[in-house]
Amino acid sequence: MTTQDTSRLTLTDVNAMTREEFVAALGGIFEHAAWVAEEAHARLPLADAEALHAAMTDVVRAAPAERVLAFLNGHPELAGSEARAGTMTDDSTGEQKSAGLDSLSAAEVEEMTTLNRAYREAHGFPFILAVRGRDKETVLEELRTRTARPTPAEREEALTQITHITHQRLTRLVK
Structure with a gap:
């Protein structure tokens, strides 16, 4: 059976x-x-x-x-204050954990916080990345690289990343 x-x-x-x-x-x-x-x-x-x-x-x-x-601003920062407070959605928590963002060193938390702030100041919304299948080093590198990009390109990239994230979520829910 x-x-x-x-x-x-x-x-x-x-x-x-x-x-x-x-x-x-x-x-x-x-x-x-x-x-x-x-x-x-x-x-x-x-x-x-x-x-x-x-x-x-x-x-x-x-x-x-x-x-x-x-909508973009409704997303949590990676390894940000919502993650530390335990107030993210279950999906976001699992996704960030899968990339090791729940076990950053103190130095990595400081770097992530600084980079998240710089990204939000540059673009007006949080850094969004489909993190499943990535590790924390890759996530940090993406954040470093994408902060300097033009905001219209980043808005489009954020929507593309959300497409990946939501596809993964929907695939787990609907067969």
Whole structure:
């Protein structure tokens, strides 16, 4: 007898959800932005999980610039104050832990704090990186490199990284 992963939703389940059920199930895919799920629900039914992710990503991409900036600012800094206070979402906590950001040395915490501050001052939103599959050295190098880039390029890169993050999250939730 085989066991099934009953914690994952099927696309049939998702397509049959009311708006409230959809938001309850998928509202956390995009960090602190249940509005993405609220708006994406109108695009149901969808053919597959990739189409579901594309619909949700399209909602973000179509949002006004002010809403996108607020959305970006809803993301926690890597190894930042939310991580130290234990107030991040479970997804963010697991993602940062997977890259070793929960076990930085005192010197690495200081460098991360300084770099996070410089990045936010330069761009007006936190540094966003899909950290699963990366280590802390790679994360620090990305932060050092990307701080000096032009803000429009960084805004686009942040949205691209969010696409990677949310794809990983959705893949774990919907089969």
